[in-house]
Amino acid sequence: DTGVSQDPRHKITKRGQNVTFRCDPISEHNRLYWYRQTLGQGPEFLTYFQNEAQLEKSRLLSDRFSAERPKGSFSTLEIQRTEQGDSAMYLCASSQGGLAYEQYFGPGTRLTVT
């Protein structure tokens, strides 16, 4: 069990560019979550997948954000036309269906928009 992995770990981009992050959950975990953490704050829920279905999206997830989990395994989070306010740590977590209350987090992708 290698844990949740995220790629890249750091991303610096210019305002207006598109970025995509990847999350690989713990194998056999059918639930996958994305959270965003800004400096000095706790993580905030963005969206959630059960298998390949995106079942819930936060109002924080504007139209510029899109998440996919096409085969029910890894997931991608894309941000289009990045803004400086998008600078944050993007965290992915996964859990097993029967133990959905145990969410395990990856190391995060730190995004800096200049």
Added chain:
Amino acid sequence: GEDVEQSLFLSVREGDSSVINCTYTDSSSTYLYWYKQEPGAGLQLLTYIFSNMDMKQDQRLTVLLNKKDKHLSLRIADTQTGDSAIYFCAESSNTGTASKLTFGTGTRLQVTL
């Protein structure tokens, strides 16, 4: 909506006990959690408690839940320098199917020699 509050900072001496407190507002909270975050890292699940329990002990960690007052605490016995980190309290309520977590702002624990 849900709200989780924590004090920002706690300093303790190595070997002493640490007590980190948290209050929450959602009376339908099902599970309450403690996560640890070290600098530049993701969150590590330390322990969690089901809302119908009032205490859980796991090695050096003791979680106390007062559901009436919506108060959760984490006690770390024999605190070590490696315990220095930010500790997040979180709650989940099974609204729909998400079991999404709502986090507090975190308590920074500083362990001094």
